[in-house]
Amino acid sequence: MENMFWVGFVGCILAGIFAYTQKKKVMSYSEGTEKMQKIAASIRAGANAYLRQQYTTVAKVFVVVFIILLIMAFATGGQMLSKFTPFAFLTGGTWSMLAGFIGMKIATNANARTAQAASESLNKGLRVAFSSGSVMGFTVVGLGMLDVSIWFHLLRYGFGISDPNQLGNIMVMNGMGASFMALFARVGGGIYTKAADVGADLVGKVEAGIPEDDPRNPATIADNVGDNVGDVAGMGADLYESYVGSILATFALAAAAGYGFKGMVLPVLLAVCGIVCSIVGSFFVKTKEDATQKSLLTSLRTGTYLAAVLSAIAAAPLTYFTVGTLGVYIAILCGLVGGTAIGYFTEYYTSDTYKPTQKLAASSETGSATVIIGGLSLGMKSTMASILIVAAGVIISFYAAGGASDFNQGLYGIGIAAVGMLSTLGITLATDAYGPVADNAGGIAEMAGLPEEVRDRTDALDSLGNTTAATGKGFAIGSASLTALALLVSYVNIVDAKIGNMDLSLTNPTVLVGLFIGAMLTFVFSAFTMSAVQVAAESIVVEVRRQFKEIAGIMEGKADPDYASCVGLCTKGALHEMVAPALLAIIVPIATGLILGAEGVVGLLGGVSVTGFAMAVFMSNAGGAWDNAKKYIESGHHGGKGSPCHKAAVVGDTVGDPFKDTSGPSLNILIKLCSTVSIVFSGLVLTFNLMGLL
């Protein structure tokens, strides 16, 4: 089966066809009343305008990096860098961008349609929103397969590279473009969405006391645009990067493990099999017309679990006919189970049906400070489950795949576990991307003044989205940590091949200092992304306050607020603030390499993987719990909406916004970007570094 790489194209075509049918289905629904259409059009326009400007900004950075890579590759005759890398950098970036763009395009078309469908029945609302999520999910996996397959065939058959080791090492560098684009999309989109959200909440909800998504709030359109550019386009680019990254890292490890092309075809087959199983699972996502929220969740779960179980079954023959060891199969199962387990604990810590979030809500009784302390400590505590799961996954995958007798085969096990975890991404991402669409549908229902019962239905859909988003994040974070470890090992293999054995022991001060710098990068990067949100949000707060004060009749609904000014401010703020953290992620690994050499870089990668993982879990879960604690209070506990407890909980939710939607998810990308940047620039670092002079 080792020549069945063409199956990748089949997977890509299947994903494409399925995404297309889902798109057709979404578009077949009506966008509702004229008012709804108008609102949807404004959101679409705002989102498009932002993405256009974002891509323009990113394109400039990409051109600069492309030229640097070109010089490194061609001026040194391919010595310092493979000549393919600069071009792979561009394709990776473009595909990642496309994944986000298409997802957002369909989401902005689906939101009003979901609201309209929900006015007919809950089930219809679910179907539209889920179909829209499916378009994104299958676009991401389809494009991912396309990228991997094209480059593999081009290199192997076009350029005749038949050494699996060489091929793997070239391909692993292809991840950098996708990671870099994903970071911009996540950070930029994350800043946008949270600046708008925080700004709208602080003045609207807290100061003026008007409900969320109230049309009188000038930041409300920007808030809805933000859901699309951040939670949809950002997430699409992010998971595209995770998906491709895990496959490419496993490619590189396959050669080192001595599995050759057999070890490379396995992740491709697994991924294609996951696409098929996801499509099958999708057909099971439906519910009765008189669905309750619980039956909705059951229906979504049925789809994802079915896909996972089918994948698990199908993985057995695939493994048997390729690398042929039971241990690798166990590693794949570890990935599938681990992702689900992290998802479960994420939900446990962030859903208001469990104790932790309920206790957090109760801490609002003593004011906003205790809500903040409670949320921070909840988030920190929640790292335990995720880390122990990943730790167990790493150890079991490694030893099951043969780590005790062959170290490199064990490491391959870790890589393939990450691929296993992401194999059903088509459907898990669909359930994840469904959330922001439902959220927006609610916003449109509110703004368009649809009846209470419609809003109730979209609320039910939205609340479900929070749960599924938690599960989606579990997969994203878990796979990121495994992929990061796989990439770290790839880096070491590549450098080892060039300069011989390094001292990577933890007693080596250079490695230790690298670890410190990795931890530092995590904290500083989080600081940058958070303060970016703050800076952008403050400008929105000032603007909303100004409009409330200066536009006569705005509070009585007699005069329209100036939505466009908030949209413009968010765009400006996000673009301005996203560049620094993104550059940090590129500059720190290179600078560390130039000063401390490769040993320091390995330390850095270890430090950023470990601290970044813990921090990502902490921030995502704290943010999620704050959000749901607030919703729990809004649903009538501790005094309900407008009570002092609610005000305290809103402060928590506001702090949680950048946590869960900007800084937290960006960290997943950061840890992989650091690895791919280090791999791509390893030639440079080995040629020039300060430690080499000692």
Place this chain on the structure above:
Amino acid sequence: MENMFWVGFVGCILAGIFAYTQKKKVMSYSEGTEKMQKIAASIRAGANAYLRQQYTTVAKVFVVVFIILLIMAFATGGQMLSKFTPFAFLTGGTWSMLAGFIGMKIATNANARTAQAASESLNKGLRVAFSSGSVMGFTVVGLGMLDVSIWFHLLRYGFGISDPNQLGNIMVMNGMGASFMALFARVGGGIYTKAADVGADLVGKVEAGIPEDDPRNPATIADNVGDNVGDVAGMGADLYESYVGSILATFALAAAAGYGFKGMVLPVLLAVCGIVCSIVGSFFVKTKEDATQKSLLTSLRTGTYLAAVLSAIAAAPLTYFTVGTLGVYIAILCGLVGGTAIGYFTEYYTSDTYKPTQKLAASSETGSATVIIGGLSLGMKSTMASILIVAAGVIISFYAAGGASDFNQGLYGIGIAAVGMLSTLGITLATDAYGPVADNAGGIAEMAGLPEEVRDRTDALDSLGNTTAATGKGFAIGSASLTALALLVSYVNIVDAKIGNMDLSLTNPTVLVGLFIGAMLTFVFSAFTMSAVQVAAESIVVEVRRQFKEIAGIMEGKADPDYASCVGLCTKGALHEMVAPALLAIIVPIATGLILGAEGVVGLLGGVSVTGFAMAVFMSNAGGAWDNAKKYIESGHHGGKGSPCHKAAVVGDTVGDPFKDTSGPSLNILIKLCSTVSIVFSGLVLTFNLMGLL
């Protein structure tokens, strides 16, 4: 000079005499009016009662651990553990306890005296408070020297252990008792002080709108007791542990580096020299009668800088006549300079005379949520300076001390840098411990209704205390990270000697998993300590609210609040909540060892050192900045006291309380306790571990 270990006793005696004279000086001042005496007596009584109960609780845990150690040592005939270790565990714990206890004793005697002295002049207030701090500073270093000297002489001459390697490896285990006690003192005291503080602020300042330390607030005595049991007794135990830990770690490295007893006598001589220089420096801490706040700071700085410069000069001949290399001298300088540099940046990030805190204060204009986000991001950003300084310190110390040619000599350089950093602890701790005394003096002045100008003076002294505390924390954190690295290496040396070479490479999944667990421990430990404060604080909030409601005339000052009930609640809360985090710090390293073996433990130590360091800096600086941003607003900016900005800033300050006084400083101890626990239990872990079965 290699037999000059007796100099340790000289240092101890000098420190003792100086501490005694300072105590005499403090006690020679009057405790002021009858009311002041009464308040001071209540604080003293509360603090004593708490410490008595704390020590009782801790004693039980100590007995259990002692018995376990005894069994490990004697049942295996000293194979699994040196027979001295159980006893050293007890002495370390007792000494650490004593250090805190004596410091607190003098502090509770000095607070009313400081208030009274401040009513005469600012300079007198400074002198009393600083003398009180000196008692603590010199008690800590004196006891530290005593412990090290007694054990060294006992082992070398009493039991005739003449192999430096064996001696070093036994002595490094002595740190565990001190670390364990310090953790209890820091965590318990930290919970107490912040529960009282948060509780008092939330209801008193925010809800009832009465000033800090207002006698109508039932939690105000508890708040003042807290300053003593947390900031004084906790800090004393903490720094005792740091001081002894750095010396013992260097002992262990000295043998490995081949320096033998010469390498062990150097840290002792350095420490004694630091004691002398600190005494000299202390004489320069005085100011004119018409002192301004700035001249106060200058006077404190003169003392500490002078001590550091003198130490730096004296270290040259000491190094020359012992290990005899210039490189080791450079490492010592690295420590001295590094500690000062971290202190500077700590101040930069937390003092309201610099931009970061001023900007944080400005973010209160948009409410408490932006204050929280701003503070979190400030704290995270601030890790950059500290980590880069430590990173540079590690690399320079290592290479200067000969790391390129002899790895172990380089590592010795890192250990001696930590000793250098702490050598002038006598005076730096005096300036640090001075803070809580000044703070309490202010509280007493307020409660006793002293004139406005006295309160202004104590405020000036207090505000200065915040700055010097920042500097003190810089030394504590910086030295902790260096000592932790030294201990990590000692662990590896001890284990290596028993089982041969381990694979400690970062590509080893076991090591990586250990790293993950180390990061996890940091987060979970911080969560435990923070939520402990929250739980304890909530009980105070409820009680204070109850008293405000139920005691008629309390707000008009006609009826006395029930101070004792708050004191009792804090005591109960702190004791109840301190056990879990402390046990976590012992159980996790042992469990990791039993499951993953020694390689996993090394990973854990790396992970907890690196993540713990970053987290400690983050939490301490965020907390400090929030505190000072609030004070900045209180001094008239952004609307001053009682304005909406002030309310927002109080929320930040409240969140910052457990950050800077409970979780943050405890992390310093955690990272060293993990190392010493691992060292002490290494015999057990090597005998039984799950990985050994694979």
